[in-house]
Amino acid sequence: MTVRIFHNHRCSKSRATLTLLEERGISCDVINYLETPPSAAELEKLLDMLGMTPRELMRKGEAEYTELGLDDPSLDDTALIAAMASHPRLIERPIVVANGKAALGRPPEAVLSIL
Incomplete structure (x- = not known):
């Protein structure tokens, strides 16, 4: 499963969402969308x-x-x-894309529904 996260390292919700995914052993393609919109x-x-x-x-x-x-x-x-x-x-951030679906990580746990 390929998981992408449109991430801003300065955003607490974005950092929390990335941490949540990593803690579950999910490897992500991290897209710093401010640098690569x-x-x-x-x-x-x-x-x-x-x-x-x-x-x-x-x-x-x-x-x-x-x-x-x-x-x-x-x-x-x-x-x-x-x-x-x-x-x-x-x-708005972070946006996580997986399995042909997307979710906004507000709250971070919202992204779990698409995994």
């Missing part, structure tokens, strides 16, 4: 696997959210996904 196409796929809308996956407390005017309700999904691809800090 997912493309818009990959974000669309992740959103589909998560069953979430782009706005639900956005970190609304980040400065970029306000600076880019992303609180504008008239923005469509394409614009929001493009913003996340260009400004990966806007992406």
